[in-house]
Amino acid sequence: KPVASSDDTSAIAVNPANLSFLPGTELRWTWVSTGSASPLPARGHAFALGVPLWFVSTGLRFDFLDPPRAAPAPFDSPSRWFRWGLALDTGPGFAFGTTLGWGSSDAPALDGYFSLTSGITLRPFTWLSLSAVARDWNRPENRLGEALERSYDFGVAVRPVGGRRALEIGLETAYVENSDPDRSGTFTPRATLGLRVPYVGTLRGDVTLRDLASEDGPEVAAMAGLDVNVGGLQVSGGGVFGDAVTKSGTGFYTSVALRSFSEPGVRRLARVVRVRLDSTPGVRRHTRLLQQLWRLAEAPEVSGVALVLRAEPASSLAHAEEVADAIRNLRSHGKKVLCHLEDAGGRALHVCSHADAIAMNPAGGLRFSGISSSYFYFGGLLKKLGVQADLVRIGPHKLAAEQFARESSTQVGKDDHQALLDQLSGSFLDAVSAGRRIPVEELERRLARGPFLAQEARQSGLVDLLAYDDELGRVIDEVMGRASRVVDDDPGDEAPERWGYSPKIALVYLDGDMIDGESRSIPLLGVKLAGSYTVAGALRRAREDHNVRAVVLRVETGGGSTLASDVILREAILTARVKPLIVSMGSQAASGGYYASVAGGQIFANRSTVTGSIGIFYGKVDVTGLLQKLGVGIETFRSAPRADAESIYRPFTDDEREQLGVKVK
Known part of the structure; x- marks a missing residue:
């Protein structure tokens, strides 16, 4: 050698x-x-x-x-x-x-x-x-x-x-x-x-x-x-x-x-690759799933893909759109795609509607008859506790503040929530209608009869056939049109195509509620917090790495701290000056998430992505009522009238509220 x-x-x-x-x-x-x-x-x-x-x-x-x-x-x-x-x-x-x-x-x-x-x-x-x-x-x-x-x-x-x-x-x-x-x-x-x-x-x-x-x-x-x-x-x-x-x-x-x-060599025998999901993918696992399906589409030895779904394949309709697009990409490369469902929901139906065939366990079902959404309002609870939300809001459509200050939404809020739901429902119906080749009006009537047992789902044309797990091999052969060798996806490592440091594309995630400082999570609650230092640092490293030729900013946040948004936006702007910056919006890229996205040379969103910036709010809670109920008295001394303006032990004065409105604008 x-x-x-x-x-x-x-x-x-x-x-x-x-x-x-x-x-x-x-x-x-x-x-x-x-x-x-x-x-x-x-x-x-x-x-x-x-x-x-x-x-x-x-x-x-x-x-x-x-x-x-x-x-x-x-x-x-x-x-x-x-x-x-x-x-x-x-x-x-x-x-x-x-x-x-x-x-x-x-x-x-x-x-x-x-x-x-x-x-x-x-x-x-x-x-x-x-x-x-x-x-x-x-x-x-x-x-x-x-x-x-x-x-x-x-x-x-x-x-x-x-x-x-x-x-x-x-x-x-x-x-x-x-x-x-x-x-x-x-x-x-x-x-x-x-x-x-x-x-x-x-x-x-x-x-x-x-x-x-x-x-x-x-x-x-x-x-x-x-x-x-x-x-x-x-x-x-x-x-x-x-x-x-x-x-x-x-x-x-x-x-x-x-x-x-x-290494590249003899093409292996054609095979059907089984991709099994036992839990709903999170943000990063969702990206890996897309990359896996894209790779299988390019693999010449893969004749088909069997998606074995034991959970919803996406955590949102926007993610479901992306998986459905990956399935269409598989089919455009000549691959057959089969979905096998057990106890499925709407996102599984959305994704699998674009496959060649959908099989369902005879003992399973389709738990779907339409899209709904629920919002919680804590104003009444806080009032009973003696806690008052003292908020300054800009923009009547900035509804996040309402959940802490009211017991129900305003009429503007009701209209906005229903309008958003109608848009999501329309996107869902269009996608399933195109995949299953059922007119939208007819599909809407059929779905209204749900939820469905497996046999009912088949009779409604929402799935194609019923099959137990042990019959999956036979079903795959029928869909593929020939006897097929079914294997689990195990691509292994490939020898590098080039020497040295190859050009790369950096993928930076903005995932979770935006906060100041470092990213962290709250495990028991399943809450992810996107820290400004962490995200900005990732953008900076990608910008300074001479092997990185472009940066993709994946936005999966409904917003958060305005300071964090601005810190991240600044690094995004600096990055866009020296390298292509592409923004990919996932489930949501709203408020501060949208603000941080505007630096992108190109911004891509799905039909079901919740995005836009509709205002901001700022405020605090006043816990004096709660402390009084507990028998706690408070005496405050200050060196200036506004020295304790942000204290949780008193509400804002009219003057402070007026000044906050000016500053927030």
């Missing part, structure tokens, strides 16, 4: 620094065989295991060399090498590693070695890799007291096709010192080539020139082979030839590797 791009367990022997780039665990066996007349001793078997850990990658390699009789003494004797490699994980752009090696043999001249080999690799660009290796730099000695000469490898590899692995060209040279002052060291140049073969793997070749100073001219050693990749399995084989290799025909090599990662 090339010294600058040996990113597998061959790095243990070739360049230990490259162990740092090992994408996952690899177990490899290699066998090299040459003719009996070959002068090269590198014949035999090698077994290697490499594992990337938290901040280091490590690997073990056992070499059992059985050289041909024509190899120069003492290298014509069988020998064994045990190597342990370690590489620091310093990131994808730089690596340093060392291999410790122990050599043993029945021949004294090959026994007793303890070798140290170190290497570095620099990858400043996605298309360039530079490596240097100091081999046997401790000059290990054998049982006879004879020392090995130090040697150095220098290599460069380029991937000229946009940095992708489609084509790789390498040039390198090995320099071996000579401790004899009357003789100079020797150089051994080498050229390497890697060419991706679509749907197979990689075609590899190299040419090495040996004995450049020979009067008869240099000898040539060459290799040509093919790596065939099938998922996590790699099978390699090829020939070794040239006058430096053998005088009695060519040799060959073969290698088999089992890996926890994969």
Whole structure:
């Protein structure tokens, strides 16, 4: 393997620094065989295991060399090498590693070695890799007291096709010192080539020139082979030839590797991927679900997807729209989609209406007959407790303040709530109507008869068929139109397509009620709080990271602190000045959430996203009535009339309320 791009367990022997780039665990066996007349001793078997850990990658390699009789003494004797490699994980752009090696043999001249080999690799660009290796730099000695000469490898590899692995060209040279002052060291140049073969793997070749100073001219050693990749399995084989290799025909090599990662290669058999949801996804898990469905749409070996829903697939209608869009994307890529439901609700119906077919457990049902919403008002409770909400509000449609000051909503509030519900219902009906091909008016009449037992849902045309879990395989075959192999989605890791730091898109979440300071959550209540410092810091880091080419701000908040909104908006504006900033609105992006979104060069929302900014309010609660009921008296002393204006132990004065109105505006 090339010294600058040996990113597998061959790095243990070739360049230990490259162990740092090992994408996952690899177990490899290699066998090299040459003719009996070959002068090269590198014949035999090698077994290697490499594992990337938290901040280091490590690997073990056992070499059992059985050289041909024509190899120069003492290298014509069988020998064994045990190597342990370690590489620091310093990131994808730089690596340093060392291999410790122990050599043993029945021949004294090959026994007793303890070798140290170190290497570095620099990858400043996605298309360039530079490596240097100091081999046997401790000059290990054998049982006879004879020392090995130090040697150095220098290599460069380029991937000229946009940095992708489609084509790789390498040039390198090995320099071996000579401790004899009357003789100079020797150089051994080498050229390497890697060419991706679509749907197979990689075609590899190299040419090495040996004995450049020979009067008869240099000898040539060459290799040509093919790596065939099938998922996590790699099978390699090829020939070794040239006058430096053998005088009695060519040799060959073969290698088999089992890996926890994969490289592009043979397309696996078509399969149906099962995606099961046992709980409703939260904000971040919802994003991962979308990414999973997008990836499956692009996977050529996936013929269909079976969504097995044991909970609502989305936490809001806006999220349901996005999952439904991902299903339509699957179908546009030629994938069949089946939904299997048990006890489903409206969001499951919304999502699955866009699948090819909906199956339901005969004992299940569809718990849906329309959309409703409820709002709580605590004014009466606070009054009984002796607590008064003292609020200053701008905008008659800013209804959040009403829940603390009133026992029911104003007429404006009632009209707004009903209008919002009508919009959400219209969006829902349009989506389900398009998916199930039922006219909106007819669909509305059918849904009004709900909730539904499974058989009723089928008779109403809301699901297509009834099937228990054990019948799911048969149903999948019917929907796919052929016998199908059903598997759970387990994509595994993929080897990086490019070297170094690849361009990235940063995804920053603004999720939860907006507060000043750091983000936090209240576990028992399931409340998430989006802190201004946390979100602003994430935007700042994305802006300052030169590998981040664009930023997506995912907004999932109904608002909160005006100060937090402004702090986040400022960082969003600074980010938008230097990089594309795209705002993606989820379930809601209202009030302060909308305010923080306006910096986006493009703002995307769903039909059911609750967004907009309709005013602000500010205030406090006055608990003097509660304290009086408890028998607590309060005396307050102040140095200025408004010194205790924000105290919870008195209401605002008329003057303070007037000034607050001015400041809030």
